[in-house]
Amino acid sequence: MSSNLTAIELLNLGNEGRQKPVLNQYWPYLLGTFFGVGTGVMLNFGTKRPLFSGIQKHIAGVVVWTSLLTYVTNKREEYLAEKDAVLRHYIQLHPDDFPTPERKKIADVLEPWVPIR
Template identity: 50%
Template sequence: MSSGSESVFARYFYPVAFAGVGVATVVITNIVSRRPAISGIQKHIISLGTGAVLGEMFYNRQKRITAERDAVIRHYIQLHPEDFPELEPKKYKEIFEPWLPIR
C-alpha cells in the first residue's frame, strides 16, 4: 500500500506516535502511582507494540479514505469533462507580481 513518492516521515508517523503515546501513558501512570518510571517493563513493551499496531491501523485507514475520496473525485471529473477544461500553461510573467523595492 506504500507508494514510492511517500516520505519516511509520512509513512511511519502514526505508528511511532501511537507507540510513543502508549509508552508515555505507562510512564505517567507509574509516576502518578509513585513507582519508578520504568518499573513494569512488560507494560512498556506491551503498550509499545499495541500503540504501533493501532498506529498502523490508523495509517491504513487514512490511506483507504483518501484513496476512496480521490477515486470519487477522479470519477466525477471523467463524467463531467466540460466542467474541467484543459488549461494552457502560464508564463512566469503571468504568475509573479512586479517587484518594487522599498528603500
C-alpha cells in the same frame, strides 16, 4: 511543465513510481513506541512507583498505541484513495466542466509595477 495539463493529468501528476517517504512509513511505530512508554511512565508516576518498573505496562502500551496508530493510518489512506477515485471518476464523466486552461505568460499575470515614493 511546458504544455497545458488536463484535470486528470494534474490529479495523476507525480504518482507514478513514487514511494512513501521513510518517516511516513514508520511514524505509527515511532509514535506508538513513544506514547506506549510514556503511558507506562505516567501510570508509574501517578502511583508513585519507579518510572520504568513493571515493563509489561510499557510493552502493552506500545502494542496498543502502535496498533491504534496503524489502524488510523490505514483508514486515512483508504479514505484519501477513495476520494481520489471519486474525483477521477467525476472528471472522466464530466470532461466539459474541466476545460484545458489556456497558457498565460508571466507578463499577463503580473500587474504593472508603479513605485510609490
